[in-house]
Amino acid sequence: MxxxxxxxxxxxxxxxxxxxxxxxxxxxxxxxxxxxxxxxxxxxxxxxxxxxxxxxxxxxxxxxxxxxxxxxxxxxxxxxxxxxxxxxxxxxxxxxxxxxxxxxxxxxxxxxxxxxxxxxxxxxxxxxxxxxxxxxxxxxxxxxxxxxxxxxxNTAMKMKAIANYIKKTPEVKKVFLLNQDYAHGKQWASYGRQLVGLARPDIQFVGETLHPMGRVKDFAPYIANIRQSGADSVITGNWGQDLALMLKAAGDAGYDLRYFNHSAGGAPGTVTAVSQAKMGRVTWVAEWHPGQAGVPxxxxxxxxxxxxxxxxxxxxxxxxxxxxxxxxxxxxxxxxxxxxxxxxxxxxxxxxxxxxxxxxxxxxxxIPQVVNTIAKVDGKTVTVGWEGTDYGFQTDAAYSGNEVAQGTECKMQRP
CATH class of the missing domain: 3.40.50.2300 (Response regulator)
Structure with a gap:
């Protein structure tokens, strides 16, 4: 036993x-x-x-x-x-x-x-x-x-990179803020006003609208409001289907806008929407974009x-x-x-x-931030097509992590 x-x-x-x-x-x-x-x-x-x-x-x-x-x-x-x-x-x-x-x-x-x-x-x-x-x-x-x-x-770092670019882009004169109605959308608008306004005091902010997130099927009314404001550019934190549908509505209306965004290239359907509209310049910022030179x-x-x-x-x-x-x-x-x-x-x-x-x-x-614009492949500045289209990404400016770094209000409590 x-x-x-x-x-x-x-x-x-x-x-x-x-x-x-x-x-x-x-x-x-x-x-x-x-x-x-x-x-x-x-x-x-x-x-x-x-x-x-x-x-x-x-x-x-x-x-x-x-x-x-x-x-x-x-x-x-x-x-x-x-x-x-x-x-x-x-x-x-x-x-x-x-x-x-x-x-x-x-x-x-x-x-x-x-x-x-x-x-x-x-x-x-x-x-x-x-x-x-x-x-x-x-x-x-x-x-x-x-x-x-x-x-x-973070949002402030990304907007700092965009503001640095807009500072050298005089054709941006009148800006509309169109964003999803949640924390990030509100912050993208707020930092847009603050940092872009600081970089370009001459810019006019001609309107601001928040919309329900993921529930708008037709952005035509929003595009009509932007057109009525006289804006030439839109600062938008939209992503996913909200970004693609907004671009489609502007294209259908024949409205050739500039857009400043944080993650357009990572949103499925965005490049396709731009290629189909054949108008609109979508500029976004990320640590890298497909086809970027000098990053083997x-x-x-x-x-x-x-x-x-x-x-x-x-x-x-x-x-x-x-x-x-x-x-x-x-x-x-x-x-x-x-x-x-x-x-x-x-x-x-x-x-x-x-x-x-x-x-x-x-x-x-x-982390580095690269400002880039969705544009037609030309074999020079844009070498790689995306989503089966003849549109890809053009590098506009690049900044190191330290260049876009912001101060912090963090008071870290460590165990």
Missing amino acids: RSLISTTLLASLSVLGATQAVAQNTYKVAYIDMLSGPFANVGEIMLTHVQYAVEDINAKGGVLGGTKMQLLQFDSKLSAQESQSALQAAIDQGVQAVITGGSGSSVVAALVQSVNRWNSRNPGKEIVIMNHSSIDPELTGKSCNFWHFQTEA KAEALAKAYKARTGKDFLAPRIDMTPRILAAAINKAGSLESLKVARAMENLEFDSVVGKVRMRAEDHQLL
């Missing part, structure tokens, strides 16, 4: 040991973003970027010389409440990091608050949250949080990504988000979130768009 008990006990211990070994060899990361609804296509693009990077990290040995990253997927449904439910499901499955950002700043802010509460109540089981696309300056400003890291330039590492990554996924590569910052997390884990020499978060502060990372740094005081990544 004693021999049987000993044998059973040894078998149980063996199973437990094997289970622990498997757990130690896996670092679970939750992707929480919109995978359904009107902006699902954007969420899917972001997910594919993250998946590619995680697979590449694992193919090269993972982190800490053998621990593999496991990516779990959750649908935010573009809702703070749904995202918090997804976070709880992710916690139940043992995640140690969250990657998010596409669902909007209000969703990310809710996730950060939930993560902060969980971490304060569960020492030793903390979670790090990586934000690749929600660019509310408050997230790294007054509402900064030790557990939150932003790998995208990004070009090589884009080609490798297309070869493996069959899809177009759009955003180095999303690809680098899990890579920065992996670099911090290796720097920390540990999977413990507190050590990883501390290692990420002031981390310098040699990305495909150049060296970037995670600023310690507010956890804002200092």
Whole structure:
């Protein structure tokens, strides 16, 4: 009987040991973003970027010389409440990091608050949250949080790059502000007035309108209002279908406007809308654009990504988000979130768009910003067509992360 008990006990211990070994060899990361609804296509693009990077990290040995990253997927449904439910499901499955950002700043802010509460109540089981696309300056400003890291330039940084460009663009004289009615849309308008107005005091702001997000099917009435104002340019934070439908309405009306935006090239259908309208100049800002000269590492990554996924590569910052997390884990020499978060502060990372740094005081990544315009392929300034069209991207100006960096009101509370 004693021999049987000993044998059973040894078998149980063996199973437990094997289970622990498997757990130690896996670092679970939750992707929480919109995978359904009107902006699902954007969420899917972001997910594919993250998946590619995680697979590449694992193919090269993972982190800490053998621990593999496991990516779990959750649908935010573009809702703070749904995202918090997804976070709880992710916690139940043992995640140690969250990657998010596409669902909007209000969703990310809710996730950060939930993560902060969980971490304060569960020492030793903390979670790090990586934000690749929600660019509310408050997230790294007054509402900064030790557990939150932003790998995208925030709204103020992006508008600073656009303002620098508009300063040298005298044909921009009368500006209308048309934006989605939520936090980001309001901030894009506010920083537009502030920073563009500072760069060009002679510019007239001739109107401002907010519209419901993701619910407008026909932008013709909005375009009519812009035309009546006499505007030659529009500052718009619209993205996804709201941007594409707005461009279509302006084209249908024969209104040749200039648009200043933050992520037009990363919004499916935008280039197609411009090519079909055959009018309108959409200028946007990002860390890189397809066909950009002088960035061979990004070009090589884009080609490798297309070869493996069959899809177009759009955003180095999303690809680098899990890579920065992996670099911090290796720097920390540990999977413990507190050590990883501390290692990420002031981390310098040699990305495909150049060296970037995670600023310690507010956890804002200092990343280059390239102002570029959707234009017809000419073989010189525009060499690559996009979305099956003969339109691509023309580089207008490029700024380093330090050149567009803004001050911060963050007063970081560290554990």
